[in-house]
Amino acid sequence: MSTESDTPLLDELEKGPFPSFVSEIKKAAAKNKMALDELKQLEKSYRDKRGYWKHGGIVGIRGYGSGIIGRHSSLPQEFPGVADFHTVRVNSVSGFFYTSDSLRQICDIWDRHGSGLLNMHGSTGDIILLGTSTEKLEPVFAEFSSRGWDLGGSGSSLRTPSCCIGPARCEWANIDTLDIIYNLTQEFQDEMHRPAFPYKFKIKAAGCAVDCIGAIARADCSIIGTWRGHIVVDQSAVAEYAKQGMDIQAEIVNLCPTGCMVYDGRELYINDEDCSRCMHCISRMTKALRPAGEKGATILIGSKAPFVIGATLSWVLVPFMKLEPPYDEFKALLKKIWEYWDEHGKNRERLGELVIRRGMREFLEFVGVKPSPQQVKEPRRDPFFYWKDEDFRRQ
Secondary structure (H helix, E strand, O other): OOOHHHOHHHHHOOOOOOOOHHHHHHHHHOOOHHHHHHHHHHHHHHHHOOOOEEOOOOOOOOOOOOOEEOOEEOOOOOOHHHOEOEEEEEOOOHHHOOOHHHHHHHHHHHHHHOOOEEEEOOOOOOEEEEEEOHHHHHHHHHHHHHOOOOEOOOOOOEOOOEEOOHHHOOOOOOOOHHHHHHHHHHHOHHHHHOOOOOOOEOEEEEOOOOOOOOHHHHOOEEEEEEEEOOEEEOHHHHHHHHHOOOOHHHHHHOOOOOOOEEEOOOOEEEOHHHOOOOOHHHHHOOOOEEEOOEEEEEEEEOOEOOOOOOOEOOEEEEEEEOOOOOOHHHHHHHHHHHHHHHHHOOOOOOHHHHHHHHOHHHHHHHHOOOOOHHHOOOOOOOOOOOOOHHHHOOO
């Protein structure tokens, strides 16, 4: 089925040097009516310079309040194949590890029940299945569920937790991100599938501060692997980096955010007491430097894309926490955070926006975390040292 003559505007998007989503939709459209009508409606949107999707009521799976994003065409008579075009979010695997058999299974199920279009992965981390009708929702879920798959989070709920590949393939992972995320996903099924929060809440775990999962920019709660100890320096490897042309002073020492490094032209020295464990030097000189000592995680909160206020990056809540199964300390902290958010959050207000609105001092007191210098976002901005009346009473 040729669609090129019907989509001159979309055809332009196939002419660049990079792979085009239009080409993929056309492949699906050659054998699927839903994909074909989606392609035609998208061409009309480009031509008319307006969108033709609308939200018309709540759709979902029996017993679940999340995982399905309802979508309907506002031109059902013209494009009947996309009169309903709901998105199904499937909970991804920790670290995004899949066998070829599991990927074929996903695609085969979706070809039978949906448009055949999917996205690996959405910004939250789910497998995004694009386009199915209302009457197909229960059958598609039943087939996925019978094979061990589950829905992810959507709406005002805990979104599907996600992580980097961690110790499975990365030697710099300070925590087992895969086990942490799997454990949290199993623990908080109710929070994922039955929305009860003021708005969405995302948890992402990175094995180190390089943060390959982008947690610090995207998650309401970031778990970043770190260590308490020193950095082991292999001076012979340092000399080899210099021999190979690396400007260690300019590329490593001068870019250290805490200025804790000195290079005398032959050897590299690190003042570990001043090191913030940012991983810049280690990620650039992987053969010469490695972390040593007690492993754990820094817990951060507050990042998100723009909504009520502009985009925000995470800031430190707990500088160091041991993360060992069953992760009870972290889970207890998370429940206190949700309790505070439930008590004071407004509708569609993210956790970071709430803390900015009411103040970090009140938040720390409620969740039971002691103030520390690492929590200060900007100098002279966050006075965490404060007095109460009882501090002045004589004992």
